[in-house]
Amino acid sequence: MGVTKEQVESSLTSKLNPSHLEVIDTSGGCGASFAIEIVSEQFEGKRLLERHRIVNGALEEEMKEIHALSIKKALTPEQWKQQQESEKSKSDA
Amino acid sequence: MAYGNFERLALCLVVTGERLRREQLTMALRWAMAVSSPNSSLHADAALPKFSSTKTLYPSQGTFNFPPNSTSRLLFSGPKSNNFSSTARTLPFRCFASALTPQLKDTLDKVVKSNKVVLFMKGTKDFPQCGFSNTVVQILNSFNVPFVTVNILENELLRQGLKEYSSWPTFPQLYIEGEFFGGCDITVEAFKSGELQELLEKAMCS
Structure with a gap:
């Protein structure tokens, strides 16, 4: 039972067309708990709550098996770029 | 027995x-x-x-007792x-088309509207039974604002119904001033950004 990391990735990729996606299985093997970082243009102009709803919606089928889904980041490509740059400048300094 | x-x-x-x-x-x-x-x-x-929100609320405990x-x-x-x-x-309640009966919806409307901050969680605020629920309780405690909690583990129908009511698949679920605010991640994020504090202060003053 449970869901695999690949299933979560493929659902998110096909539905949200993310420019960056990282899925981490935090369940310790049972496939019921995941952490996600996702960057998609579909988040443009949406509040965080709406972004989470989009992700939850994309994983509707999987959510039946998933106990905990932690969405670490749900950013637009623009925000992602900014974050990457600020992190880069921090490490450079 | x-x-x-x-x-x-x-x-x-x-x-x-x-x-x-x-x-x-x-x-x-x-x-x-x-x-x-x-x-x-x-x-x-x-x-x-x-269900009757006024009768089952015990303000001293800040906890709703939904009948099991x-x-x-x-x-x-x-x-x-x-x-x-x-x-x-x-x-299993999945066999029913919808767990959110009109009666339950009315009750939930009353619960979230008659209290400024309501947390639907696993366990109670004194004894959270899930790490994510605990996180949100700790955040709310840190603001020192009054909030009521509803233990969704006590009532499977309530648990399923709430998922539909909030269109949110997991718990905890935080309501502020009758509006669904978010789950654990959103609450943590808003806590870090200061948005939650702002919102809670506004809610307490209104």
């Missing part, structure tokens, strides 16, 4: 409850509880199948009710 008897008796009363007036039902349930489990922590009012699976008893009433046993509470 005493509890099992009580459950059967309670179901009996629920099934025949349509004919009984509400007061009579309350009296009967009080009697049933006194007889079957004198030390029970359950409240007679809370055991009534009809009481609505499920209503659903199981009818010809099948003869077979009612304690196993009924573990039956």
Whole structure:
């Protein structure tokens, strides 16, 4: 039972067309708990709550098996770029 | 054993409850509880199948006591009710088209609107039974704002119904001023950004 990391990735990729996606299985093997970082243009102009709803919606089928889904980041490509740059400048300094 | 008897008796009363007036039902349930489990922590009012947000709220504890699976008893009433046993509470509710009955929706409307901050969580604020729920409790505690919690583990129908009510698949679920605010991640994020503090201050002043 449970869901695999690949299933979560493929659902998110096909539905949200993310420019960056990282899925981490935090369940310790049972496939019921995941952490996600996702960057998609579909988040443009949406509040965080709406972004989470989009992700939850994309994983509707999987959510039946998933106990905990932690969405670490749900950013637009623009925000992602900014974050990457600020992190880069921090490490450079 | 005493509890099992009580459950059967309670179901009996629920099934025949349509004919009984509400007061009579309350009296009967009080009697049933006194007889079957004198030390029970359950409240007679809370055991009534009809949710009432004003009656089940105990402000001193800041906790709602939803009756354990009481609505499920209503659903199981009818010809099948003869077979009612304690196993009924573990039956999966997915077989029903919708767990969010109009009655439950009304009750939830009342609960989230009559309290500024409501947290639907696993466990209680003093004894959270899930790390994510605990995180949100700690955040709310840090602001020192009054909030009520509802333990969704006590009532499977409530748990399923809430998922539909909030269109949110997981718990905890935080409501501020009658509006769904978010789950654990969103609350943590808003806590870090200061947005949550702003919102809570606004809610407390209104």
